[in-house]
Amino acid sequence: MAEAFDSARHITIGQYMPGRSLIHQWDSRYKLAAFTLYIGAVAFCQSYAGNIAGLAISLFIVFLARIPIGYALKGLKPALPFLLILALLQLLFNGKVYANGQVYWQYGFIWLTEGGIRLVIVSTMRFVEMMLLVSVLTLTTTTTQLARAMHSLLRPLEKLKVPVHAFCMMITIALRFVPTFALEMDKIRKAQAARGASFGTIPWWRIIKRTQSVFPLIIPLFQLALQRAEQLIAAMESRGYRSHGRTSFRSFEARTADVLLLFVAVGAAYLLIWL
């Protein structure tokens, strides 16, 4: 039961883990570009061989970043139920769409095909790889670094009047507050439990009752989010925040190693697609 109040513990995305590994010290612009490219390659990779290589590379990156592997994998735990349900749905109802190869079993609109099974295995592996990669990226990069990297990569779009700065600011703020909201939710959950709430005891088929039972959690959380937003606006404006003409305290300085690592990532991405 006590574990139920420890949401922050299960969220690996959005946390930063200080360190001095190769991945930590990688210039965040190059790191972001490389990760984006590589994650893109993972998303397109359809073959078993490619995904096995992808998984191996992802695990190697986790190792390079000196993140305890158990901790990185723990981030998958909350996603597990969705993953299973998704896999089941794909297995049962997508077989016909991906009906290349052998048909193993067929009943009405349920087709169990080779293509369908491949899809399930490949998409599950892909999901694991992506979770690991995104976790590594956020665990080794502070949100400020990430936002500035994004800003710098998207800068060309400013010529097209795309509000790049505002967009990056939004993302920074959203990422920054994930752990904060997790903590806040724990706090509210405890406060309501202290006056008799018991979450998750109503069976799922009593949908309305079950929805109502989370009101004591959701409503205060929204209230706090709005309050926080107002405070943030006041704090930013009182410190003279403007979205135009901002300079930054640190400037990027890419070393050869940063560029080399990017090439390695391009190579890895190519490998995955080629396999």
Place this chain on the structure above:
Amino acid sequence: MSLPEFAVQVEQLSYTYMKGTPFQHDALYDVYFHARSGECVAIIGHTGSGKSTLIQHLNGLLLPQTGQVNVLGYELSKSKHLQSEIRRQVVVLFQQPEDQLFEKYVADDIAYGPLQYGLSKKEVIQRVKHAMDFVGLPFETMRNRPIYALSGGQKRKVALAGLLALDPRVLVLDEPTAGLDPMSRQELLYKIKRLSRDEGRTIIFVTHSMEEVALLADRVYVLADGSNVADGTTREIFAKRELIHRYRIGTPQSVELVHTLIANGYDMNSSTFGVEETVAEVSKLLHQEVG
């Protein structure tokens, strides 16, 4: 039901947050804590000393990782039924409790707890009325007020009433007066004193204000870095100058005055701490001087 001698007994309690992740840190180490039935006990200590973690064990929100927590004669365990029973008897008022209000109207929010425990409608209304009157929100005029229109002090009263409506035997309060204006603060302290002295409920409160300790507490526990560093009656704690300095506890103005006078060579009882007591001592001193 007969009262057990100890409302709360905590022995050798240790707790580590985010256990098994790279972010883990120890919040409590080998902590003990006792509160007799009907006693008013203060827990003091700096931010990060483990106070909040300790009190979350008292109603089973956290379960002991090592050590024992015995509440009202029950040993805390994973049993859901037991937890529900303990939470009904031991309520916790968290910091900024106004954040937890979620209903639109005052009385509805106060009724939430009792309704969760399945009391009859009649009983619930009676309890809400009693709780509201006690905290100083007249039932007839305030029950249909929208909560968002209330002041901070009033919201805190609603939160307290929501807990009192459960008719708990033990009240745990985490910095109950933080962020209140002086008027609301006085009023709330007076209410807590009544709960303790007149109604005989066990009160355990966390505070940074030594004035509050002097006013309310029978006994005091001092925590630092997740461990016990001192405990005793309020009188004993305030008499230990060295302890106060070492942990920079901060003293009520009355104690400060007594200690300063002693340091300047006046003959006074070093364990004086209450405002009235101090006044009596000082005026006695003044009479001696004049005489």
